[in-house]
Amino acid sequence: MSPAASGDQVQDALVDVDVDVVVVGFGIAGACAAISAAEAGASVLVVERAGAPGGSSALSGGEIYLGGGTPVQQACGFDDTADDMFAFLNAALGPHADEEKLRVYCNDSAEHFRWLVDHGVEFRPSLYDAPTWMPPTTDGLMWLGENSWPFDTVARPAPRGHRPPAPHFAGKLLMDALVAAAEDVGIRTIVDTRVSSLLVESGRVVGVRVRHYGEERELRARKGVVLATGGFVDNEEMLAAHAPALLGHGKVSDGLDDGSGIRMAQVVGAATRRMHAHEVALTVLPALAARGILVNAHGQRFINEDTYPGTISHAAVVHQPGPWWVVVDEAGFDDVPAADLWGVRPTHAAETLAELEADLGMPPGSLEATVSAYNRCAEQGEDPLFHKAARWLRPLRPPYAAVDVAAGFHPGDRDSAAPATGVAGFTLGGLHTSVDGEVLSLTGAPVPGLFAAGRATAGMHGDGYISGTSLGDGSYFGRRAGRALADS
Numbered sequence: 001m002s003p004a005a006s007g008d009q010v011q012d013a014l015v016d017v018d019v020d021v022v023v024v025g026f027g028i029a030g031a032c033a034a035i036s037a038a039e040a041g042a043s044v045l046v047v048e049r050a051g052a053p054g055g056s057s058a059l060s061g062g063e064i065y066l067g068g069g070t071p072v073q074q075a076c077g078f079d080d081t082a083d084d085m086f087a088f089l090n091a092a093l094g095p096h097a098d099e100e101k102l103r104v105y106c107n108d109s110a111e112h113f114r115w116l117v118d119h120g121v122e123f124r125p126s127l128y129d130a131p132t133w134m135p136p137t138t139d140g141l142m143w144l145g146e147n148s149w150p151f152d153t154v155a156r157p158a159p160r161g162h163r164p165p166a167p168h169f170a171g172k173l174l175m176d177a178l179v180a181a182a183e184d185v186g187i188r189t190i191v192d193t194r195v196s197s198l199l200v201e202s203g204r205v206v207g208v209r210v211r212h213y214g215e216e217r218e219l220r221a222r223k224g225v226v227l228a229t230g231g232f233v234d235n236e237e238m239l240a241a242h243a244p245a246l247l248g249h250g251k252v253s254d255g256l257d258d259g260s261g262i263r264m265a266q267v268v269g270a271a272t273r274r275m276h277a278h279e280v281a282l283t284v285l286p287a288l289a290a291r292g293i294l295v296n297a298h299g300q301r302f303i304n305e306d307t308y309p310g311t312i313s314h315a316a317v318v319h320q321p322g323p324w325w326v327v328v329d330e331a332g333f334d335d336v337p338a339a340d341l342w343g344v345r346p347t348h349a350a351e352t353l354a355e356l357e358a359d360l361g362m363p364p365g366s367l368e369a370t371v372s373a374y375n376r377c378a379e380q381g382e383d384p385l386f387h388k389a390a391r392w393l394r395p396l397r398p399p400y401a402a403v404d405v406a407a408g409f410h411p412g413d414r415d416s417a418a419p420a421t422g423v424a425g426f427t428l429g430g431l432h433t434s435v436d437g438e439v440l441s442l443t444g445a446p447v448p449g450l451f452a453a454g455r456a457t458a459g460m461h462g463d464g465y466i467s468g469t470s471l472g473d474g475s476y477f478g479r480r481a482g483r484a485l486a487d488s
Contacts, residue, residue, distance in 0.1 A: 027055025029454025029474035030228030036482030062170025065468030075125030096462035145308025149387030224449030232259030250424030292328030299366030346401035437481025
């Protein structure tokens with residue numbers, strides 16, 4: 001059966017279901033759970049609410065955070081270790097990262113790379129060596145803040161952002177490979193079918209209730225169910241209750257991340273964890289910020305501009321007064337490669353900093369003082385305040401320009417955030433699970449027959465985020481959940 005089953009195939013699947021494992025959701029977590037369960041000998045049915053597989057994963061940049069000495073890292077001249085990877089992620093995903101999950105993820109990362117490649121995912125052995133959200137190239141490796149302060153003080157820097165060969169958004173290429181791999185191992189799939197609740201008998205999850213074009217059915221699973229339904233950024237009520245910082249901003253999702261899997265698991269006694277945690281992305285252009293300075297509404301710098309842009313975004317949106325501006329000079333702007341500009345143009349320009357800060361509504365003298373201090377340090381080749389790398393330090397000279405980082409940009413001709421705020425995000429909290437994907441109850445005991453993976457779970461994240469860790473977390477722990485349920 002094709003993964004995008006429809007029509008008579010769907011009706012046949014709904015009538016004749018006799019499987020070991022039902023997986024709910026066909027993003028990266030569901031795909032990897034289904035493949036792993038099938039390869040462990042289980043018969044598998046995937047139920048997808050949308051009209052085709054892919055989910056939010058297919059709309060993503062496609063980066064998967066992998067390390068520990070992958071062939072791509074080695075080909076690019078980096079000798080990475082699982083311990084260095086762990087030290088970086090523990091700092092970057094913290095505070096309060098799940099160290100148990102993080103440890104096994106890092107230890108198994110090189111093996112997980114091989115598994116992905118064996119299942120059709122391609123990573124080219126070349127490095128994109130500049131700050132960016134998503135490379136405009138087909139390079140297979142990118143930096144995600146590992147070589148910036150403070151992370152370069154806690155672990156030996158190595159790039160670990162692995163991505164399929166597509167400029168900008170590579171998520172579809174990633175999911176195309178995994179959907180094909182699922183088809184190759186004989187996984188049955190039904191689409192346009194919404195799971196409404198879990199079936200429970202004698203305290204054990206034994207299947208799901210579904211609705212397909214108005215028809216209600218029960219799909220039974222001998223071993224149990226894996227929930228891979230995504231987070232809850234599309235549920236305004238849940239956001240208001242748990243992650244209100246995302247209210248009013250854009251949503252990084254396929255529009256179906258409504259927390260349904262989390263809620264149906266809670267009905268049968270599942271516990272949740274870190275529901276407040278979230279990723280936030282501000283439309284700051286990394287290539288431009290690194291060549292200038294990023295300031296808050298008071299004209300003050302607050303972070304090293306060459307670090308991972310998600311770290312910059314969190315520092316700005318959560319901790320600094322907006323609006324936020326990238327201030328750059330003509331030489332800095334002209335130095336940005338055309339492919340890295342993403343349609344961004346200055347919103348203000350002036351011959352003097354006094355004129356610019358007045359135009360931006362900043363306190364008199366504030367921007368002048370900031371740039372004066374920055375230039376003195378740049379001339380000496382060091383940044384004692386925020387430790388920006390010497391590669392990007394250069395005094396700013398007139399004329400000056402300012403870019404409103406909330407104005408948005410268009411990588412790959414796609415909007416990246418809500419125009420109203422320039423901010424978009426998604427949730428990181430969810431169901432409390434073991435390292436093998438068992439959904440845990442309020443007492444800490446597993447809910448029999450119920451597993452979960454991906455953004456429906458709290459995963460390995462604490463209050464921090466790095467690109468590629470959602471796809472990495474979902475794919476790796478999806479594999480573990482599928483295998484553990486098949487072996488149960």
